[in-house]
Amino acid sequence: MATPKTSGFTNPDLSPANGVQGSSYLYQYGTTPNTRVAMSQKIRLLTPAYGGGQALFQIGLVADFSASQSKGNEPVRGIGFGDHVAEIVPTVTDPVELSITRSLMYLSNIWQATGYAGGIDGPVRSLKHHRWPFDLEHQLVFSSLVDADLYGLENANNSDAGKKDGFHQGHKALQYPKLHGDYGNNPAHSVLITMYEACWWTSWDLTNQTADGGVLQESGSAAVTDVHDYASVYGEFLASGNDPTIGQYGSIRFAGTTNIPTQTASTSLT
Numbered sequence: 001m002a003t004p005k006t007s008g009f010t011n012p013d014l015s016p017a018n019g020v021q022g023s024s025y026l027y028q029y030g031t032t033p034n035t036r037v038a039m040s041q042k043i044r045l046l047t048p049a050y051g052g053g054q055a056l057f058q059i060g061l062v063a064d065f066s067a068s069q070s071k072g073n074e075p076v077r078g079i080g081f082g083d084h085v086a087e088i089v090p091t092v093t094d095p096v097e098l099s100i101t102r103s104l105m106y107l108s109n110i111w112q113a114t115g116y117a118g119g120i121d122g123p124v125r126s127l128k129h130h131r132w133p134f135d136l137e138h139q140l141v142f143s144s145l146v147d148a149d150l151y152g153l154e155n156a157n158n159s160d161a162g163k164k165d166g167f168h169q170g171h172k173a174l175q176y177p178k179l180h181g182d183y184g185n186n187p188a189h190s191v192l193i194t195m196y197e198a199c200w201w202t203s204w205d206l207t208n209q210t211a212d213g214g215v216l217q218e219s220g221s222a223a224v225t226d227v228h229d230y231a232s233v234y235g236e237f238l239a240s241g242n243d244p245t246i247g248q249y250g251s252i253r254f255a256g257t258t259n260i261p262t263q264t265a266s267t268s269l270t
Contacts (some may be wrong), residue, residue, distance in 0.1 A: 016052030
């Protein structure tokens with residue numbers, strides 16, 4: 001049997017370059033309206049593409065994406081103090097769960113789109129074949145209206161990639177090709193970054209549509225090891241807001257004794 005010729009072969013549905021995972025017409029960009037309300041057309045999801053080195057590239061044809069998280073709390077009470085919650089103590093946080101639904105392509109599936117050697121690139125067909133985790137970067141692209149509020153009209157399309165105060169570095173500039181002279185020499189939008197680090201697939205489903213449908217879709221869920229904002233230093237003294245010790249608004253229970261309502265001493269058990 002003759003060996004098939006593979007020289008010069010390129011996979012247009014998985015040819016990671018210029019920030020996207022493919023180069024076929026399926027990956028062409030369109031315009032989006034400028035609104036103040038965040039919209040799905042302004043979401044970019046970046047993951048490793050098999051054969052793409054160490055960079056992250058935008059996934060194409062994602063029909064659904066969601067992230068969920070939960071955290072338990074334990075109420076603390078005291079015997080002899082009546083039906084009263086003394087304090088709520090947060091417990092450890094459950095891992096973030098991601099859910100992704102993506103259109104299946106002949107030359108690229110959800111395994112390849114997250115860095116694994118699946119489909120035409122390798123043997124990955126099951127969750128048990130995953131030996132390494134992947135990262136996912138969530139980008140919320142701002143509209144021109146919001147860019148103008150951040151940087152002023154003169155810099156609305158030339159993002160400065162974050163305020164330089166150490167706590168607002170979680171976004172960067174997303175460059176766009178210059179088509180006309182409307183937006184200067186370097187058109188850009190601000191992008192708010194959320195990094196989902198070291199994700200492991202926990203479920204996978206191939207939805208075979210009914211006879212009157214045409215599109216095959218893959219969906220999967222992944223557990224996330226850590227979530228951060230791309231630039232901040234996390235630790236005990238993270239500036240997370242509602243901190244009364246630095247003059248921010250906080251609960252009156254933690255704002256110092258001067259703000260706590262006084263109570264008359266009583267020996268009553270009610």
